[in-house]
Amino acid sequence: MTLRAHVVVRRGTLLVDVDLAVAPGEVLAVLGPNGAGKSTVLRVLAGLLVPDGGRVTIGDDLWDSPEQHVPAHERPLGMVFQDHLLFPHLSTTDNVAFGLRTRGVAKAQARRTADEWLQRVGLEGFGDRRPTQLSGGQAQRAALARALVGEPRLLLLDEPLSALDARTRLTVRAELRRHLAAFAGCTVLVSHDPVDAMALADRVVVVEDGRVVQEGTPAEVARTPRTDYVARLVGLSLLPGTATGTVVELDGGGRVATGEDATGPVFVAVRPGTVSLYLARPDGSPRNVWPATLVAATPHGSTVRCDLDGEVPLTADVTATAFAELGLLPGAPVWASVKASEVAVYPR
Amino acid sequence: MPLPLLVPALLGTAFLVLPLLGLLVRAPWSNLWPQLTQPAVGQALRLSLLSATLATLVSLVLGVPIAWVLARSTIRGRSVLRALVTVPLVLPPVVGGVALFLVLGRQGILGRWLYETFDYTIPFTTTAVVIAETFVAMPFLVISVEGALRAADARFEDAAATLGADRWTTFRRVTLPLVAPGVAAGAVLCWARALGEFGATITFAGNFPGTTQTMPLAVYLALQSNPEGAIVLSLVLLFVSLATLLLLRDRWLGRSAVPS
Amino acid sequence: MRLRALPALAVAGLLALTACGGGSSDTASTSSAASSSGGGELTGTLTVFAAASLTDVFTELGDQLMAENPDLQVTFNFAGSSALATQITQGAPADVFASANREQMTVVTDASLDGSDPTVFTENVLEIAVPPGNPGGITGLADFGDADRTIAICAPDVPCGAAAEQVFTAAGITAQPDTLEEDVRAALTKVELGEVDAALVYASDVQGAGDGVEGIEFPEAEDAVNEYPICTLTGSQNPAAAQAFVDLVESDAGQQALTDAGFRSPSS
Known part of the structure; x- marks a missing residue:
């Protein structure tokens, strides 16, 4: 019952061309910036959009090919939308029962099953309410129940948590994780939030400009980003270069000393927390010390995130206290330093 | 309330309401009852209500699908279709009546066939009244419903599709309930327009008491010989339509209101 | 003085026009004589309220009167006689009223708005x-x-x-x-x-x-038999032109135009 999809869609100037495979019980997160084409991929998988090319199969069933298109309502799938899209004119129970009714289940039976599912997602007793009478988190739980009640082979989640406030998001994310673990079918989750992807997915596919730029487990992607977008998402500074031993000549000029040996084209990843800032060139002889200019500084909890420009562009997190003591203003010259052992290096 | 809104609003209200007050002031209150109880009045009123209601039903059955095609389908020439179905809005109703003759009249394209095959003619029958009223009033419904469909979030229809609903089921169980207030508003507008219809009706259906003489026709003809009677008839039409609209409005508001 | 002279001039002009159509040269010269001596004396605006059935004939007669009097502007309000009578009694600015029946003329005379005695100028059956x-x-x-x-x-x-x-x-x-x-x-x-x-x-x-x-x-x-009465109105701003139009309608030429349009001359 593995989902295999090669999706080709031309949308204006953007050509989406993405390959995916999801095993039963697996959760695949499609991560990418807005406009990268990830929602387009999801709409094709749902059958809401006829692709311009490619092929979608699940198990032995062909859903999309140049010759064939199975419309959405004939695909055994469930979908959860960003802003739940519960039908406002139906009660919560009837919303959840909707998919059973369209597939021929008798009304009483459908409502009974729907109520069981409401209980499973923690909405017991809310069945008679209208969607407008539910909170955002309750509505999204109901939407999940509505998508899962028909025991679909494919579950599609389109930014399921992004409309929720931070606190609700945390609890709903945890519940979603539990329900996904119990779900036997394939799941594809689309998100632009790395935390959702990392917390919920077994595997992550990063899509940029309609192409897959990176694929792997959440941990792999977080540790070794391969594009600036992913690096920013996971909070790393990414520097491409060429390694010889423990020295990397960066493509943009400058050099970085690393703790590990490497050869050939590599990425260097620097965590902002490991970067130290000084007003004058630090004493002693640290191997990695570069002059830079402070471009922007944004408070970030108890730290201040400092974007640096120079031969080696970096991001540095310094404590608010340290930042105040340095007395830095945007445009100020600084020195940045990183220990070689804190620098990650991996092949390009 | 800001003055630049309040003043024109008051002026506009006065402009719309004063002519009605004029009717009330000039009404022959002393012999209202004898005027009202003329059998012709009840006959014309019944015919008006019946034909306007039938015209609204026909408009719903035919007009809502037109609105759906205009708002949801991707067929080519939709803007041409929209322009065509709204033509009756700008067409002088009398011309509409003549046009109906040319299609459905005894000598018309379809009417001739009906006449020669079944010996059936549409003009000068109550059916003709309903057809004339539908012709003039349906565009109001189509435009209202299309507006409601465009304003409604089409993603609900996507959601329904992912839940196994084909387009017809989606239309019945999701789209239609979502735009119900718009359909209701369109139906009311359509009904009101049909109730007041004059030009196309008197042209295509003629004027005969009991069969085709609706209230507006009765009012117009009474104006020729008995202006007082015409005022009474106008007031009856006014009162019945206002009462109906207010009644329906309350019911719909009561149903669509969401307790918070 | 002028009031009395005008109808004759107008008729002369009309005769000339119809004669021109016939191509007779000596009446044509009469016409030019009449035009040069009396044409163009009527000025201002003349508003005629006339039954809708008179539209074609009266428009034609109005054009003739304007041709004779270049400074005169004749405008018409053609509608049902009862509507016209109502408008006149409500104060509509009219100089001449031609009704398609006696009843609606009575509405106007009852309100004492008739400037001249209504006369039946044509019949319709x-x-x-x-x-x-x-x-x-x-x-x-x-x-x-x-x-x-x-x-x-x-x-x-x-x-x-x-x-x-x-x-x-x-x-x-x-x-x-x-x-x-x-x-x-x-x-x-x-x-x-x-x-x-x-x-x-x-x-x-x-x-x-x-x-x-x-x-x-x-x-x-x-x-x-339907009798059409005509009269000038008391509210007229241009009584001379009003009377000239009435006279034109009752002239031989006016009667001929009406006959051509399917009306017939009054039997009495």
Whole structure:
């Protein structure tokens, strides 16, 4: 019952061309910036959009090919939308029962099953309410129940948590994780939030400009980003270069000393927390010390995130206290330093 | 309330309401009852209500699908279709009546066939009244419903599709309930327009008491010989339509209101 | 002085115009003499309220009067006589009123708005109008009592309907109409479209419809002769021109124009 999809869609100037495979019980997160084409991929998988090319199969069933298109309502799938899209004119129970009714289940039976599912997602007793009478988190739980009640082979989640406030998001994310673990079918989750992807997915596919730029487990992607977008998402500074031993000549000029040996084209990843800032060139002889200019500084909890420009562009997190003591203003010259052992290096 | 809104609003209200007050002031209150109880009045009123209601039903059955095609389908020439179905809005109703003759009249394209095959003619029958009223009033419904469909979030229809609903089921169980207030508003507008219809009706259906003489026709003809009677008839039409609209409005508001 | 002279001048001018059409050279010279001596003396605006059936004839006569008097502007308000009478009693600015019946003229005289005594200037009688070729095989008024035929007559509330009732009563026929039309024009339209087998309209309407309809005269029409009275109005801003127009209508030329349009000269 593995989902295999090669999706080709031309949308204006953007050509989406993405390959995916999801095993039963697996959760695949499609991560990418807005406009990268990830929602387009999801709409094709749902059958809401006829692709311009490619092929979608699940198990032995062909859903999309140049010759064939199975419309959405004939695909055994469930979908959860960003802003739940519960039908406002139906009660919560009837919303959840909707998919059973369209597939021929008798009304009483459908409502009974729907109520069981409401209980499973923690909405017991809310069945008679209208969607407008539910909170955002309750509505999204109901939407999940509505998508899962028909025991679909494919579950599609389109930014399921992004409309929720931070606190609700945390609890709903945890519940979603539990329900996904119990779900036997394939799941594809689309998100632009790395935390959702990392917390919920077994595997992550990063899509940029309609192409897959990176694929792997959440941990792999977080540790070794391969594009600036992913690096920013996971909070790393990414520097491409060429390694010889423990020295990397960066493509943009400058050099970085690393703790590990490497050869050939590599990425260097620097965590902002490991970067130290000084007003004058630090004493002693640290191997990695570069002059830079402070471009922007944004408070970030108890730290201040400092974007640096120079031969080696970096991001540095310094404590608010340290930042105040340095007395830095945007445009100020600084020195940045990183220990070689804190620098990650991996092949390009 | 800001003055630049309040003043024109008051002026506009006065402009719309004063002519009605004029009717009330000039009404022959002393012999209202004898005027009202003329059998012709009840006959014309019944015919008006019946034909306007039938015209609204026909408009719903035919007009809502037109609105759906205009708002949801991707067929080519939709803007041409929209322009065509709204033509009756700008067409002088009398011309509409003549046009109906040319299609459905005894000598018309379809009417001739009906006449020669079944010996059936549409003009000068109550059916003709309903057809004339539908012709003039349906565009109001189509435009209202299309507006409601465009304003409604089409993603609900996507959601329904992912839940196994084909387009017809989606239309019945999701789209239609979502735009119900718009359909209701369109139906009311359509009904009101049909109730007041004059030009196309008197042209295509003629004027005969009991069969085709609706209230507006009765009012117009009474104006020729008995202006007082015409005022009474106008007031009856006014009162019945206002009462109906207010009644329906309350019911719909009561149903669509969401307790918070 | 001038008041009395003007009608003669206007008539002379009109005669000249009609004569010009005939190509007679000596009357044409009379015309130019009349024009040079008296043409153009009427000025300002003349507003004529006239029954809708007079539209073609009066427009023609108005054009003639304007041709004679380049500084005069003649405008018309053609509508149903009752509507016109109502407008006049409500203070509409009119100089001349030509009604299609005596009743609506009475409305105006009762309000003492008549500037000159109303005089009957023409008559109109009912005629049966049938589509070209007479598909319904109508032969006379008796066919209006046949329920199987599709018949249009005017509503009793409007003048042509009242006249029709008179005719049917006199003939002892119970009419079986399918529709009671709001005015004679609407009845005629239905004949022209071939949607009714026959309608009862005025002879002038049959004439005006040209080849679109055929007319059938019938003797009972004499029971409902429609008389058209005309008068100037007290509210007139241009009494001279008003009187000139009335005189033009009653002149031989005016009468000829009316006869050509299917009306007939007053019998008395």
